[in-house]
Amino acid sequence: MPVLLAPDQAPTLHELLAEANTVGLDCKPVDTRNESVPRIQGLGSLTSAGSTEISFLSNPKLRNQLDGCAAAAVIMTDADYQSLEARDHSYCIVLCSQPYLMYALLAQWFDQRRVSRLETGIHPTAIIAPTAHVADGVSIGPYCVIEEGVRIGQGSRLGAHCVIGTNVVLGNDCLLHARVTLYHNVTVGDRAILHSGSVFGADGFGFAPDPHNAAGAWAKIAQIGGVILGNDVEIGANTTVDRGALENTVVGNGVKLDNQIMIGHNVKIGDHTAMAACVGVAGSTIIGQRCTIAGAAMLSGHLVLGDDVHVSGGTAVTSNISTPGRYTGVYPFAEHSQWQRNAAVLSQLAQLRRRLRAVEKTHSNQ
């Protein structure tokens, strides 16, 4: 962790666990070899945590990293603890049935210390239209522009240079990092986290052929729908979610989108679906709940994916998927000259099959 709390601001282990464990996980120190567990100044991996930091073991395959671990305390499951047997260790052990979730909670706790030191309030350079309604406790950074009819819920924080278009509704406790753009008539639920450079409500890509103008010319279809983001959504840097053509583009509750993702107009994404970076979803596609779409996957338009569908990285999904499961379609890479040989045959596959059939026929006739 690049930044450690100062010693006088660091909690004791018990204080830390009590404050961070907001979801009531089972989590208790069991083996405090060292009576004086130091105050916990930070959080680190097993290999990097120092003697005033807490660490965690969430993957049994990494048990061997416990050997040289210099952390003050390590969170692990009972099974991992048993595996330690009599092995020597200097760290205190914290038993928890879900060390990875506990790690997430601890990281939130430490990050919150940093966030709480940030300035709050409305910066004097923010431009807020007279008809905008900004609730109590909202922070608005320098050079933000809040247009007419906007509503911002309590506790929300906007970084520098955000532009919030007319009639946007932003829920409570949202965090917009610097330089987020919301076009007009976008609605965002509570606790959204929107990263820098993300754009919501740009026009969907809709054009009608317009031969009256010129051969091949296109007439713009003005996009008069909106965008609705649910609660607990997080959207990565430079991701774009286009507005609907006539109705709304909808991102469900708890959806997590990584960086540089493109969501086309009229798309609907079900609750708790997560997408890794560089995914593209073309217009009007409907994605179910609890799906995962791995990095750089591409979904064609007007498709329907059911719930619990998992698409592998780089896969082009070109037809509906109704059955839960994992789906893949990526060309296996190889050393270049080997690829050349195989790829050359690939373009003759249909012919190859015909030749095989011919051979098979000869056989069956023999």
Next chain:
Amino acid sequence: MPVLLAPDQAPTLHELLAEANTVGLDCKPVDTRNESVPRIQGLGSLTSAGSTEISFLSNPKLRNQLDGCAAAAVIMTDADYQSLEARDHSYCIVLCSQPYLMYALLAQWFDQRRVSRLETGIHPTAIIAPTAHVADGVSIGPYCVIEEGVRIGQGSRLGAHCVIGTNVVLGNDCLLHARVTLYHNVTVGDRAILHSGSVFGADGFGFAPDPHNAAGAWAKIAQIGGVILGNDVEIGANTTVDRGALENTVVGNGVKLDNQIMIGHNVKIGDHTAMAACVGVAGSTIIGQRCTIAGAAMLSGHLVLGDDVHVSGGTAVTSNISTPGRYTGVYPFAEHSQWQRNAAVLSQLAQLRRRLRAVEKTHSNQ
């Protein structure tokens, strides 16, 4: 349509059709069952339009959606109208040979009502260099920065936070949404629409090996060309068009680029070509007129694509295409374990062909 016009601002059906139909389409109400067609407050799909909205049928496959349609009026072709026969309907019918284009015109009309209410003029926080020339009727949003030597044509509108570099020329009636960046010496024609986060004129990716510095080091090739966008261009959110190395990167008239597209240096794109989101075009590639490049397709550098070439989504184009037509190259996705089996064989294709040849040879020798 999320926002409806107030009843007293809504046009009659005849007023609406007359005002929206700016290209002289054949378009007339033929079957106003209801003497008192209400004023038209909005535009919606067949399944969502309410009793004060107009809708359209552009795809005969959706004829069954006419059954429950609650719209005030529906635009359709004569053929679709005849198919209705005696079927009961409450909506007025508007005959038009091109319902989809008429829909585009209506959407433009409604969106224009929203746009016309926006503030105009030059915001006092916009910083405009003394040598910049801003024509009459130009709107410039808060915190825009207009550098030396810029020229902005009449009727153009810039959203908040646009940065317009030195010596940029922007035509008439352009619309730059919030947070568009034009580097120095970029030229834009008339009626361009540039979406938020798009960047024009960043340096092309050019480096020369510089072994004098270190093994593997690169010397920057300063990019001293520019970017030229034609008339009637629309560019999506977070799309980037790099400046040329020595000459210009050129985007033709009527070209439409979706979001998150990357156009490399020295690329030339012919008139009326359209590209869907996440496409990448590497440096110095030349693309003809009226091409369509579907989402996430990738074009290698230094290629030439002729006119009327259509590239399917996700396709990697690695050599020239001179014949009009549709081109595709995407790995067909499948359930993961099936993909694993097939992909494993794929890397032995050349060997497979050799084995087939051996079998064939045995046959021909028998």
Next chain:
Amino acid sequence: MPVLLAPDQAPTLHELLAEANTVGLDCKPVDTRNESVPRIQGLGSLTSAGSTEISFLSNPKLRNQLDGCAAAAVIMTDADYQSLEARDHSYCIVLCSQPYLMYALLAQWFDQRRVSRLETGIHPTAIIAPTAHVADGVSIGPYCVIEEGVRIGQGSRLGAHCVIGTNVVLGNDCLLHARVTLYHNVTVGDRAILHSGSVFGADGFGFAPDPHNAAGAWAKIAQIGGVILGNDVEIGANTTVDRGALENTVVGNGVKLDNQIMIGHNVKIGDHTAMAACVGVAGSTIIGQRCTIAGAAMLSGHLVLGDDVHVSGGTAVTSNISTPGRYTGVYPFAEHSQWQRNAAVLSQLAQLRRRLRAVEKTHSNQ
């Protein structure tokens, strides 16, 4: 070259070569047919350079372009010069063993003329926190926001609208174009060039399953690592480099990243590695030195690529690569109906191999 120097600001050929050749290349005029070589106002390609511009021949395949070349002077190797023989030419010849590198140096020289005319100093609208330290000779553009604890080294220039988060360290002589965002605790070396829309230090994509909340719900793993960029790094427009989960995401010295690239959390990129546009690198992957990753390639997470690995465009790298060389994996595109036929067989490849084996077995039994 779109912009030429005014005649009275243009250098003589000897002056230009002396000033531009900062790395001590062998480079001398040998054949000044024309006693009065004009002053050199600009730099152009062989086919476009005019009579007051200098050009270069770096690829022997383009020798035929020398025929109609109208440039004032042409840089070429001795071998290319010898190939000219008695051919007539009006341009002066400059011999150089590395014309492409000399071109890079000349382009830098001309671009520097443009840059040197830009305004410098700290714009009065820049907001600089009291605890930020800005060295001498730093330029900060309009509406920049520099937060608490930032340090900016001497000679660095920030375009309009940059946002520099708390405790960022920026080295000497960096160039940030307009609208670059650095989140808190990002460190940048000397001479970095960061293009518009790039974002450094947004949260990595990390979530732990949180069934306490809802089925399929995710708990955010706060990203408390940082980002470190080395010296001489260039990063393209709208590229994003995420902060580490616990430790740092690291971009080595001399690394060049094109536009719209996504670097996930905890990634390490070795010195002098270059990536073309639209590449995605998933979290925790380690890439060696002097690698090249061509456009739209995708690297899965938690991989290790050694030094001198070259990945072709569009290739999905899904496993470690330890041997230097070129690696490829892209589906060969074809006319659509041909692709359809071959792709259909592709999904039966495993079956095809079984059938071939059966035929082979019959043979061996005969």
